[in-house]
Amino acid sequence: MAKFDLLALGEVLLRLSPPENKRIxxxxxxxxxxxxxELNVASGVSLLGLHTGMISKLPANAVGExxxxxxxxxxxxxxxxxxxxxxxxxxxxxxxxxxxxxxKPQVVYDRKHSSITSLSIDEFxxxxxxxxxxxxxxxxxxxxxxxxxxxxxxxIRRFKEAGAMISFDVNxxxxxxxxxxxxxxxxxxLPYVDIFFCSEDTARLTFLKEGSLEDIMRSFTxxxxxxxxxxxxxVVHSPKQHSFGSVIYEAASDTFYREKPYEKIDVxxxxxxxDAYCGGMxxxxxxSDMDCxxxxxxxxxxxxxxxxxxxxxxxSDLREVEYVIADHNATGPTMEMNR
Numbered sequence: 601m602a603k604f605d606l607l608a609l610g611e612v613l614l615r616l617s618p619p620e621n622k623r624i625x626x627x628x629x630x631x632x633x634x635x636x637x638e639l640n641v642a643s644g645v646s647l648l649g650l651h652t653g654m655i656s657k658l659p660a661n662a663v664g665e666x667x668x669x670x671x672x673x674x675x676x677x678x679x680x681x682x683x684x685x686x687x688x689x690x691x692x693x694x695x696x697x698x699x700x701x702x703x704k705p706q707v708v709y710d711r712k713h714s715s716i717t718s719l720s721i722d723e724f725x726x727x728x729x730x731x732x733x734x735x736x737x738x739x740x741x742x743x744x745x746x747x748x749x750x751x752x753x754x755x756i757r758r759f760k761e762a763g764a765m766i767s768f769d770v771n772x773x774x775x776x777x778x779x780x781x782x783x784x785x786x787x788x789x790l791p792y793v794d795i796f797f798c799s800e801d802t803a804r805l806t807f808l809k810e811g812s813l814e815d816i817m818r819s820f821t822x823x824x825x826x827x828x829x830x831x832x833x834x835v836v837h838s839p840k841q842h843s844f845g846s847v848i849y850e851a852a853s854d855t856f857y858r859e860k861p862y863e864k865i866d867v868x869x870x871x872x873x874x875d876a877y878c879g880g881m882x883x884x885x886x887x888s889d890m891d892c893x894x895x896x897x898x899x900x901x902x903x904x905x906x907x908x909x910x911x912x913x914x915x916s917d918l919r920e921v922e923y924v925i926a927d928h929n930a931t932g933p934t935m936e937m938n939r
Contacts, residue, residue, distance in 0.1 A: 604732035605650035605886050606767075607680065609755060610638025610741045611716040612656050612667045615871075615912055617696045624697045624708065634670040635912025637738045637771055640872045643674040644879025644902060644914040648921065650886055653677035653732070655724070655755075657716045659689035664715075667691060674913065682723045684715035691715065696871060701838040705870070709775065717745045721754050734795075734886060735759040736767040736878070742785055743776035753789055760792045769797035769878050772806055779806040790824040795885070797830050797878055813847060814856060821851035828885070828892065830899065832877055833861065840867050844904050846877065850892045857896045862904035862928065869910045876906035876914045880921065901925045 613636040618627030642652040654676050658664035660683040671678050692711030699705045737756065742749050760766055768789065772782055783806055790796070800816065803809040809816040817829040828850055835843040845861030880902030884895030901924045905916045916924075 602731060602733045602764075603651070604653050604677070606642060606645050606652045606734045606736055606882060607655055607728075607732040607759075607764075608638035608642040608652065608736040609655040609752060610636050610737060611692050611711070611714065611744065612636045612639050612654070612658060612671070612681075613692045613694055613711065613912075614663065614667065615694055615696055617698070620698050621700060622697075624695050624706075630695070633911040633913070634667050635872060637740050637769070637875050638736060639671065639674075639676070640875030640912055640914065641736055641769075641879045641882065642676050643671075644876050645883045645886070646675045647914060647916060648880070648883040648887070648898070648902075648918045650883060651677070653679055655680040655728075657682050657684050657719050657723070659683075659691050659715045660685045661689065663691045664689070680724060680728060682719075684718060686715075686718070688713065689715050698869065699839050701840070703839070705839060711744075716741075717748055719748050719751045721751050724755075729755075729758040729762040729764070732759070732764050734765045734767055734882065736769070736882065738769040738771040739782060739786060740771050740773055740776065742789075743773060743782065749785065756789050756792050765794040766792050767795040767797075767878070767882060768793045769874075770799075770802050770806070771797075771874070772802045782806050783808070790820070790826065793824065793826050795828045795830070795882070796820055796826045797832075797881075800831055800833070803831070814849070817847065817849040817856075818851075818854075821849070827851055828890075828895075830877075830881055830895075832874060832903070835861075837864065841865065842867050842870065842907060844873070844900065844907070846881075846896065846900055846903075848881070848892045848896050848899075855892070857892045859896055859900065860928075862900060865904055865907045867907045870907050872912040872914065873903045873906040875912075877903035879914060897925050901928065904928075 616630040692714035848857040881899030884898040
């Protein structure tokens with residue numbers, strides 16, 4: 601029996617944010633948060649009750665210790681966190697500035713040459729690859745640098761060979777690589793992928809897909825042995841008000857799964873809400889016999905909730921998510937307060 605339900609590979613980042621609605625250029629105080637796309641996913645799955653772990657590289661200094669302590673506090677295993685003891689060891693940082701309409705939130709990255717860019721396949725034991733049911737990674741990790749890309753692609757192959765399901769979120773970032781670069785690289789790993797997360801916009805702009813959303817989602821499973829495709833659907837009414845839903849396609853049954861979206865969410869912090877969706881959906885699949893309807897409900901609810909929580913990381917346990925799902929599906933009056 602596998603030790604972990606899910607292992608995730610990715611950079612652990614330090615986020616610095618001025619107090620709400622203040623500008624980076626004028627702020628003298630910055631709140632710190634730990635995050636990163638794959639850590640957000642692993643922590644979300646862990647909070648819902650499954651056993652997860654993080655694969656990453658941290659600087660061997662006080663900042664790295666702070667990040668590792670945060671990982672542990674999320675009940676995410678640090679068994680595969682390795683230390684960078686080099687003279688130039690550093691943690692990637694990004695600055696996030698929230699906004700209200702008509703101003704848009706903005707992100708400033710300071711992550712070049714961070715410790716994870718020196719990641720090597722030789723730093724991890726061979727038995728790691730047979731220790732998990734599912735391995736998750738995103739396009740962000742592939743895009744960081746050539747060395748990280750090579751290491752990630754080899755890990756995908758080894759986890760697949762050892763029998764793990766491969767979960768991949770495109771998570772395209774234009775400031776890390778171009779659409780053409782992403783397409784060329786990602787198409788090399790899609791033959792190994794079982795669960796694929798890709799928005800309609802990314803499918804059209806990066807993978808040059810055409811036709812309806814249903815045509816696009818089905819085409820990924822025709823071109824590659826992908827079993828499940830998920831596409832999120834966000835409507836931004838303003839920086840502080842969004843609606844959120846998604847579509848899941850299961851290739852084996854040729855079935856599309858949908859539900860009514862969460863309308864007019866009061867957004868506190870949207871960062872990490874896409875990762876929360878991945879975490880909720882993966883929990884739904886891994887805690888059942890790959891039940892896509894359950895995955896859809898948990899993915900949508902986890903993302904909707906995360907939009908209302910500051911910081912990158914989710915903080916909702918199973919009880920809260922199930923309460924939100926029940927409330928979302930209720931047809932009659934609901935309680936104004938949970939007490």
